[in-house]
Amino acid sequence: MALVNANGVDMHVERMPARNGTGTGTVSGTSAGTAAPPTVVLLHGLVIDSLISYYFTLAPAFAGAGLDVIMYDLRGHGHSERPPSGYLLQDFVEDLDALLDRLEVAGPVHLVGNSYGGTVAFSYAARRPDRVASLSLVESEPPTGAWARKMADSLGRGVVELARESLYPELAEKYSAHVSRRVKSIARLLHSCTLSEEIPASRVMDEAEIRSVRCPVLAVYGSESELAPQEGWLKSLLPNCRTATIPDQEHSILTGATQQVSDLVMAWIRDHAAVPSASSARPAPTATPARSAKAEYP
Structure with a gap:
């Protein structure tokens, strides 16, 4: 690396x-x-x-x-x-x-x-x-403007859904522990920085x-x-x-x-x-x- x-x-x-x-x-x-x-x-x-x-x-x-x-x-x-x-x-x-x-x-x-x-x-x-x-x-x-609106919608929904603690045991049961850990890493990204706010606000x-x-x-x-x-x-x-x-x-x-x-x-x-x-x-x-x-x- x-x-x-x-x-x-x-x-x-x-x-x-x-x-x-x-x-x-x-x-x-x-x-x-x-x-x-x-x-x-x-x-x-x-x-x-x-x-x-x-x-x-x-x-x-x-x-x-x-x-x-x-x-x-x-x-x-x-x-x-x-x-x-x-x-x-x-x-x-x-x-x-x-x-x-x-x-x-x-x-x-x-x-x-x-x-x-x-x-x-x-x-x-x-x-x-x-x-x-x-x-x-x-x-x-x-x-485009339409792209920015889609980004705001999808990232905003992701932030809300990934904050739901019950999501991770549900994923582990339905799929696997690996999938649950992967989604947790996505949640850490969205909740640890301003990506979800800044991308939709881009020029x-x-x-x-x-x-x-x-x-x-x-x-x-x-x-x-x-x-x-x-x-x-x-x-x-x-x-x-x-x-x-x-x-x-x-x-x-x-x-x-x-x-x-x-x-x-x-x-x-x-x-x-x-x-x-x-x-x-x-x-x-x-x-x-x-x-x-x-x-x-x-």
Whole structure:
């Protein structure tokens, strides 16, 4: 485990170096050369999540395909420091910027964000377009007024429910002692800092600011998710946006449809990792970039 102090907070960071069997240091499917491998930064979801979720989903496949993978626990999560305050969305954006500086990451990175991690990634792309090569949003959305209201509702309900002492023996009986302990750790997070108050109070983006994001954006949804209907709206705002909907999935597509998500995101990063030579140019993507996933193109 590595702790890196970034933006005044000790961040738990893990890296998986690129492992490409060709020895070229490039993503499989792109032109060969001596350039450093592309860097992908994986940002996890809020409260119940941490970087460990990527160890069992995207990270190993990405490193195996020739990407330099960076994962880190967001402030307050996992093994990162949990300050009593400082949980506005902008704080998370500044953490990412400072972390890339501390890790001396050269060149634009490919950001992959699951749920709240995608909101952080989108906000970062608006603030630092020079540092972002592409965005992949997994069951995520930009920080709008509607997003802030949803955050206020879900976090507020969580604070109230997790304060109920009878909840934990109920969970242990219905599920397991492990589940009960896990939920207790979530309660400690919500009750020991101002995260539940600050995130909904974060500055949101209007449509003009959302339109300012010019990097390639992939948005992947579960067909049964409440976020799926926003794909048309997002594509109407972003000129370089693609969407994909995975059938029979809700919000947890990272774990429920790992291979499909991995295939979609990997193809997106590969297509934007480098400008291929004339001999290795890839054809334009088809309407079905991964089995069982419906892709939508403008």
